[in-house]
Amino acid sequence: MTSHEDLVYLFQGYSINPSADVLEKCVSLCLTYNIDAEELVDQWVAYTQSNLKSAAPTVELLERMERKEYQKGKDQTKIVREQSQYVASPDQSTNVSDFPATPKANRVPTSRIQTPIQSRRLVDDPEAVTSPGAPIGSYSKRTNARSVQCSYGRKDASYKGSEVPVDVKPYSENCLKADQRFMYEIIGKRGKSLSNMAQALFPSIRNRYQLHALDENKKNEDEQQNLYEGRIISDYDTKINVQSVQLEQTHTHQGRTFQLNLSKVKKMSLFPGQVVIVKGKPFRQYSDSKTEIVVEEIYAGTVFKFSDEFPVTKDPLQIVVACGPFTIQDTLLFEPLSDLLIYVKEYKPHVLILTGPFYERNNQGIHNGDLRQQFDAFFMDLVDTVMTALAETGVKVVIASSQREPHHFPVYPTPPYEIRGKYENLLLVPDPCLVEINGLVVGVNTPDVLFHLSSFEIYLDNKPNAPISDRMGRLASHLLEQRSFYPLDPPNPEVCIDMPLMEKHGIMDVKPHILILPSNLKHFIKEIQGCLVVNPERLTKGYGGGTFARIEVAPGGTMTVCGRTSCQILRI
Numbered sequence: 001m002t003s004h005e006d007l008v009y010l011f012q013g014y015s016i017n018p019s020a021d022v023l024e025k026c027v028s029l030c031l032t033y034n035i036d037a038e039e040l041v042d043q044w045v046a047y048t049q050s051n052l053k054s055a056a057p058t059v060e061l062l063e064r065m066e067r068k069e070y071q072k073g074k075d076q077t078k079i080v081r082e083q084s085q086y087v088a089s090p091d092q093s094t095n096v097s098d099f100p101a102t103p104k105a106n107r108v109p110t111s112r113i114q115t116p117i118q119s120r121r122l123v124d125d126p127e128a129v130t131s132p133g134a135p136i137g138s139y140s141k142r143t144n145a146r147s148v149q150c151s152y153g154r155k156d157a158s159y160k161g162s163e164v165p166v167d168v169k170p171y172s173e174n175c176l177k178a179d180q181r182f183m184y185e186i187i188g189k190r191g192k193s194l195s196n197m198a199q200a201l202f203p204s205i206r207n208r209y210q211l212h213a214l215d216e217n218k219k220n221e222d223e224q225q226n227l228y229e230g231r232i233i234s235d236y237d238t239k240i241n242v243q244s245v246q247l248e249q250t251h252t253h254q255g256r257t258f259q260l261n262l263s264k265v266k267k268m269s270l271f272p273g274q275v276v277i278v279k280g281k282p283f284r285q286y287s288d289s290k291t292e293i294v295v296e297e298i299y300a301g302t303v304f305k306f307s308d309e310f311p312v313t314k315d316p317l318q319i320v321v322a323c324g325p326f327t328i329q330d331t332l333l334f335e336p337l338s339d340l341l342i343y344v345k346e347y348k349p350h351v352l353i354l355t356g357p358f359y360e361r362n363n364q365g366i367h368n369g370d371l372r373q374q375f376d377a378f379f380m381d382l383v384d385t386v387m388t389a390l391a392e393t394g395v396k397v398v399i400a401s402s403q404r405e406p407h408h409f410p411v412y413p414t415p416p417y418e419i420r421g422k423y424e425n426l427l428l429v430p431d432p433c434l435v436e437i438n439g440l441v442v443g444v445n446t447p448d449v450l451f452h453l454s455s456f457e458i459y460l461d462n463k464p465n466a467p468i469s470d471r472m473g474r475l476a477s478h479l480l481e482q483r484s485f486y487p488l489d490p491p492n493p494e495v496c497i498d499m500p501l502m503e504k505h506g507i508m509d510v511k512p513h514i515l516i517l518p519s520n521l522k523h524f525i526k527e528i529q530g531c532l533v534v535n536p537e538r539l540t541k542g543y544g545g546g547t548f549a550r551i552e553v554a555p556g557g558t559m560t561v562c563g564r565t566s567c568q569i570l571r572i
Helices: 004-012 020-033 037-051 059-086 118-124 187-208 220-224 335-347 375-389 449-456 471-482 499-505
Strands: 148-152 168-170 227-234 245-248 257-261 267-270 275-287 290-299 317-323 351-355 396-400 426-429 433-437 440-444 458-461 514-516 524-528 531-535 547-553 565-571
Touching (some): 020 037, 020 059, 187 227, 257 275, 335 375, 375 396, 531 565
Antiparallel strands (some): 267 458, 317 547, 547 565
16 A cells, blocks of 8 residues: 655655645545556656646646546546447448548647747746746745755865866767767667667676576577566556566567566566566467566676776866756856856866756747847857856866757767867767766766656565665666666657667766766765766756756775765755
8 A cells, every 4th residue: 555655755756845635645546546656656747747847746736637647547448438339240230321430630720829929928827837946036046055965975075176187088989979970770770779789788697697608509498498588668658567568589589579477576677678588487378479478587687897997096086067957947047057167166176077958948038039049159159158267277178968959969879069169178078978087987878867767667576574675776777787878768759769879879888987867856876886876966947046966086996986986966
């Protein structure tokens, strides 16, 4: 049964503190629609992202979501039942006139399509609910600037840079280039890329769990030992459940599909696109190409190692990380970015990492006509502003691209930005990428992969006295175990993946020492499998200020830097 404690824990993962009335309503919804607490909270976050601008839950808004998301399902079931009476039996007439007419398309009249000028009224629309605590104009009135929201490591870290030589470069010389061609994939190439990425992981999974190596000439030995390689897929486009989980094999096994019976599995964490090896026994045959397997164990982790070079061996390294958008939702003044540059000039870190987008396409300032330049020219001016402000500090600036940038390409992996001017201390990198800083490998990824995974993952732990799972850590661990910056497939609709590019540039060559995963989920700093994973959130959140991260890595002779790294997440 769903408890208040479970709901509070899950809501706090999204920086939400629900009231007692909200918790009672949530419990009622779980009982009424036979769903668990995690599914309800995920549904609420997804619903508010699309409809309510990430509003905090209230009883009224939960009832609105119930009418739109849950009661809609009941209505559709009723419609299907009513329409089933029209299915003709062999004894019935098949005259076209006996069937109901096809309904006309539900099109919006042209006169009702909203123009940018009309969109100004959205602020006055009572349905356009904004997040409580973040009203318009709240950024300039904030009182908690630079307050520490989360910390990790030593408390006496200075976070101030010193004059030491810093070498910043992409980890791989073959990283994605600005002139890369994309979206030339065909179905065959896409399927082959998916198979190749899965095939590359299978030997490492076998090595980690000490499973026998697969002999290409004796493929049937796997089935004799009840081992099946493949990718997790689902019957549905929504969050998978225990009834919809399937295993799709690669081209090596002719792409066969198995239905997975998970009734005997004690613990699992699955999502569509996950590469796994399943141990189980065939139960029954659906058809020549589909068999049900009663699963006993699921193996998903890999052996993932750091690079051979020891990171940061001589001098301490200072890094500041900030993730866009860098201006609040209703203006193009970029006040948060200006405040960040003031901080950087004061503390002089060795490296400043900025991830896009610098601003969103739906920024109210754009719709109000405040932007008097083309998108690309405006972006170049923003970069020039950053580099001019930091010209005398010696700070190295790394800017990672984003497919959400208004002037850039909507494809993932995303080519690096292009600008006309040349700046000595500027490095433009693609998304995703591995950046090497004095031997320290930093992974940078801009899509909200944690939130996307949380919407599709199914987690179960039936072991006795099992502790409450660290959900954020579990979601982040999937990237390291799959060696992928975006292991979810099919992806979230807002992420347009070019699969051949993903095969070449979306896979981690080595385990990063630090992994930056910006997300709308609550900020965190966690050590996961020897890697320090940081979610600094965004520099702005709607109409208010957000957070950024500062990192200090002390010199040492260990491969992992978690034991000698201090990190704080600060309010801008």
